[in-house]
Ligand SMILES: [Zn+2]
Ligand SMILES: [Zn+2]
């Protein structure tokens with residue numbers, strides 16, 4: 001049986017050491033099984049720790065345990081002012097570009113093997129006092145399965161164990177269920193969109209809603225004026241159940257559509273009153289809502305949808 005490789009070993013006080021700056025005269029242990037490890041330094045191979053194959057330890061548990069300790073260590077060193085905050089490398093929710101985000105200051109500590117209210121044990125919990133802010137799971141060979149993920153009612157990320165060992169200061173989530181992040185470019189498009197929308201809404205005599213009704217820009221197919229149109233959570237196109245939240249923007253009306261051959265809740269032009277059909281708004285690539293599915297109604301989904309609508313508006317030349 002081959003020896004187990006131990007990337008980082010712990011001393012008697014539980015502190016992690018890399019083989020590069022280990023002291024040959026001291027004793028070191030495996031972070032997973034506590035077995036004594038040997039420091040191997042050769043001319044050919046780079047220095048590393050190892051211990052004999054064992055029934056209670058595997059290469060996977062070593063990586064898993066080491067990564068957990070490193071997460072905890074990088075948080076505590078940051079909190080003690082000995083290093084900068086670990087940086088999350090996340091993806092913009094809209095365009096997918098990388099956004100670097102330091103862990104927020106409200107994180108006070110990282111606790112390993114944290115028992116959740118539902119009885120599951122999280123690899124690491126990020127806490128503010130006793131309040132659970134987020135969970136960090138370490139993947140070695142198995143991803144967090146979806147059942148477990150769905151039962152984790154708190155924000156969580158999953159990190160690759162091996163990557164953490166290589167660089168514990170930068171966290172690159174394999175799975176990211178933190179609050180969605182938006183890159184600088186998408187944010188600036190969104191601000192531009194907001195300015196334009198406010199202008200058009202004013203000319204339309206329409207008040208902009210702050211929830212439920214997502215707004216977009218389009219040109220009325222008939223009078224060619226710039227108008228505000230709305231999308232709201234509903235099942236499918238040409239829906240004849242009334243939008244739930246009142247007051248309804250005045251240009252959303254229950255009207256008979258000749259194209260559809262039925263009455264439905266529809267956007268109309270505030271200038272010429274013509275119907276702006278759902279098919280164009282949602283299904284045509286240059287329709288303002290082509291980019292969203294607006295199935296759920298939460299503060300986060302409302303904002304995400306608006307940013308998506310803004311970036312799409314720019315792509316189709318409306319900004
Ligand atoms: Zn071990
Ligand atoms: Zn972006």
Ligand SMILES: [Zn+2]
Nearest residue numbers: 220223269272
């Ligand atoms: Zn019109």
